[in-house]
Amino acid sequence: MVPTSHEALVENLRNATTAEGLLAATAALAQAPIAATAPVLVEVLGYNNPGAAVTAVDGLIRLGTAAVPALLELDPQNYGARAWAVRALAGIGDVRGLELLVEALGTDVAASVRRAAARGLGNLALGRLDPAEQTSVQERCLEALLAATSDGEWVVRYAVAVGLEGLARGLRPQDRAMEQLRHGLVALCEAADDNPPVVCLRAKVALSRLDPP
Amino acid sequence: MTSPPPDSQTGPITEEEALDRLRQSEDRSQQYYGAWWLGRMRSQHPEAVPLLQQALRQRRPRDPGDGVEENAVARNAARALGKLAPAALAAVADLLEVLDDPDDGLREAAARALGELKAKEAVQPICRRLASGPDGAGALQPGTPRLMEPCEALLEALGDIGYVDPEVLAVVEPFVRHERPLIRSAAARTLLQLSGEACWGELLVDLLNHGHLRVRRAALMDLGAAGWRPALEPIRQTLAENSLKLIALRGLVERGNGDPGELALLACMDELL
Numbered sequence: 001m002v003p004t005s006h007e008a009l010v011e012n013l014r015n016a017t018t019a020e021g022l023l024a025a026t027a028a029l030a031q032a033p034i035a036a037t038a039p040v041l042v043e044v045l046g047y048n049n050p051g052a053a054v055t056a057v058d059g060l061i062r063l064g065t066a067a068v069p070a071l072l073e074l075d076p077q078n079y080g081a082r083a084w085a086v087r088a089l090a091g092i093g094d095v096r097g098l099e100l101l102v103e104a105l106g107t108d109v110a111a112s113v114r115r116a117a118a119r120g121l122g123n124l125a126l127g128r129l130d131p132a133e134q135t136s137v138q139e140r141c142l143e144a145l146l147a148a149t150s151d152g153e154w155v156v157r158y159a160v161a162v163g164l165e166g167l168a169r170g171l172r173p174q175d176r177a178m179e180q181l182r183h184g185l186v187a188l189c190e191a192a193d194d195n196p197p198v199v200c201l202r203a204k205v206a207l208s209r210l211d212p213p
Numbered sequence: 214m215t216s217p218p219p220d221s222q223t224g225p226i227t228e229e230e231a232l233d234r235l236r237q238s239e240d241r242s243q244q245y246y247g248a249w250w251l252g253r254m255r256s257q258h259p260e261a262v263p264l265l266q267q268a269l270r271q272r273r274p275r276d277p278g279d280g281v282e283e284n285a286v287a288r289n290a291a292r293a294l295g296k297l298a299p300a301a302l303a304a305v306a307d308l309l310e311v312l313d314d315p316d317d318g319l320r321e322a323a324a325r326a327l328g329e330l331k332a333k334e335a336v337q338p339i340c341r342r343l344a345s346g347p348d349g350a351g352a353l354q355p356g357t358p359r360l361m362e363p364c365e366a367l368l369e370a371l372g373d374i375g376y377v378d379p380e381v382l383a384v385v386e387p388f389v390r391h392e393r394p395l396i397r398s399a400a401a402r403t404l405l406q407l408s409g410e411a412c413w414g415e416l417l418v419d420l421l422n423h424g425h426l427r428v429r430r431a432a433l434m435d436l437g438a439a440g441w442r443p444a445l446e447p448i449r450q451t452l453a454e455n456s457l458k459l460i461a462l463r464g465l466v467e468r469g470n471g472d473p474g475e476l477a478l479l480a481c482m483d484e485l486l
Contacts, residue, residue, distance in 0.1 A: 111456075112456050116486060158482065196467065198479075205479060
């Protein structure tokens with residue numbers, strides 16, 4: 001019989017003895033998560049089971065802001081789980097994830113984590129903050145993204161272009177930050193031996209969207 | 214393909230140190246690292262290619278009982294030369310000679326390097342090694358999981374070199390029926406690169422549904438290498454890491470043309486970040 005209550009789903013997950021069992025139980029829970037199950041999904045991020053972690057991240061993103069406290073409580077020493085948490089926070093776009101995203105983009109060893117963080121920094125929901133707070137968060141995001149325009153991995157620079165484009169949507173044309181942001185995109189457009197055409201192209205597209213005709 | 218540096222914990226070294234390590238001949242692990250470093254850092258130093266050519270000559274028949282893999286330095290030298298165009302074009306003759314070495318691992322490294330250097334001179338020698346087809350070049354070496362020839366590398370080199378000729382296509386085509394899906398993938402990639410015919414792209418797309426992740430990963434890389442844009446949706450949907458899908462889609466953007474267009478490709482990449 002398929003369990004339907006969340007208690008039963010959590011029980012299933014806790015009792016899973018195989019990788020496949022864990023994946024199936026996580027998928028069932030991630031399908032329609034409730035806030036109380038966020039800590040359980042966060043736990044799955046630390047199980048060293050990539051399939052289950054991907055599914056748990058989807059569930060946490062579906063849960064949205066309700067998943068953030070559990071994500072922020074993660075032990076910083078638990079490196080593998082943190083990498084997945086960065087992806088979840090990037091997808092959720094809650095401003096409480098700001099510090100973790102900034103740190104991940106600047107210091108994480110894995111390009112896949114830095115690229116998720118870059119996208120996330122362009123994707124934070126600022127609507128509920130007062131204008132002064134909005135500006136300060138935008139400046140933090142911009143600073144982190146601009147620093148990452150010289151990341152050694154093309155895919156991270158690509159994500160920085162996407163992040164800058166997203167950040168620009170929350171800025172007004174006359175904001176000083178807009179000019180710095182534009183400089184960052186122009187730098188990403190520059191052809192160089194180690195800058196592939198796809199990065200230049202993505203940055204050009206972002207620039208063209210800053211100035212709609 | 215890069216090998217992990219054996220002594221990365223000692224920190225970064227300079228170009229001079231890398232050249233010195235390759236130049237000395239007492240410590241082979243140092244030579245191995247020096248060769249790797251020069252390729253990885255794409256050294257432009259005038260001595261890099263001559264030293265790598267010299268390292269390529271330090272080889273001998275494999276002796277599994279010996280403990281030390283003597284050809285490791287030569288293999289890394291071949292790999293590094295593949296990354297050092299145009300200076301390494303001076304080493305094409307050396308790499309062609311290595312293509313006939315008894316060590317199939319070394320032949321594999323040489324084939325890949327010749328492909329990266331787009332050395333047209335290599336087309337005929339590579340075709341000769343593949344001419345016996347899946348039952349000859351593609352047969353198992355008795356008692357090992359290895360094939361008689363490093364077919365994947367030889368096939369892919371032909372695609373990378375890009376010399377379009379009916380005789381080359383005729384040599385490659387039988388390998389799309391090889392029993393190993395990775396060989397079928399490599400053959401389809403090369404045929405797609407050389408002929409542009411959709412049937413080979415479709416064969417690769419079929420492999421994106423294969424039950425083994427390794428095969429799906431190879432098909433992703435091969436579609437990216439050929440830049441076959443009709444594969445966009447199947448790439449989005451296949452079960453594999455986003456990192457590999459992003460590399461494949463980059464290939465579709467940079468090497469492909471036609472529909473779907475660049476904006477659709479970029480939108481898919483954005484979602485996968």
